[in-house]
Amino acid sequence: MPTILCLAALTTSLLDAPLPAAISLVKDNGALKFCDDDGHSLYVYDRDPAGRSVCVGQCAREWPSVAAPPGAHQIGDWTPIRRTDGSLQWAYKGKPVYTFSGDTAAGQTNGAGRGAVWRLLAP
Numbered sequence: 001m002p003t004i005l006c007l008a009a010l011t012t013s014l015l016d017a018p019l020p021a022a023i024s025l026v027k028d029n030g031a032l033k034f035c036d037d038d039g040h041s042l043y044v045y046d047r048d049p050a051g052r053s054v055c056v057g058q059c060a061r062e063w064p065s066v067a068a069p070p071g072a073h074q075i076g077d078w079t080p081i082r083r084t085d086g087s088l089q090w091a092y093k094g095k096p097v098y099t100f101s102g103d104t105a106a107g108q109t110n111g112a113g114r115g116a117v118w119r120l121l122a123p
Contacts, residue, residue: 020068022088025123034092034121035118039106040099042066042092042121050094055081063098063111063118064071065089097121 019025022037034042043105045063055063068080068088080088081096090097099116100111112120 006022008123018078018079020072020075023066023078023090028109029088032122033109034097035106036066036123040103041107041109041111043098043100043111043118044092044095044121045098046117046119047097051079051081051091052098053081053089056100064101064103066097066099092121095121 016069019034023042024037025038026035030123043063045053048054053065055065062077065083065087066089068090070088072088072090074080079091081091081093082089082096083089097119100114102110104109111118111122
């Protein structure tokens with residue numbers, strides 16, 4: 001029983017954690033994951049170094065970055081990073097965050113595991 005209480009406390013603290021306005025924490029089939037305002041799943045790219053996106057060109061067309069608004073500042077574990085084109089992108093715990101063009105409806109996770117380098121973003 002203590003394990004359940006620990007998990008409940010962890011889930012409660014995650015749900016209370018601050019998030020950027022365009023990002024939500026949702027429960028999907030019992031697992032927590034992050035989504036954008038349209039309900040599209042968010043992903044991280046294993047090849048990105050902390051604080052920098054290397055997904056540009058065709059990669060960025062297939063994996064659009066999650067844009068941070070001008071003047072964005074750190075919100076909990078979320079920080080804005082500057083892309084090579086000068087735009088701002090949200091990063092979670094230092095990892096740049098993306099959506100996947102192959103997710104055509106809310107809740108889809110078609111990008112999970114792609115190329116063994118794309119992962120769903122979960123707390």
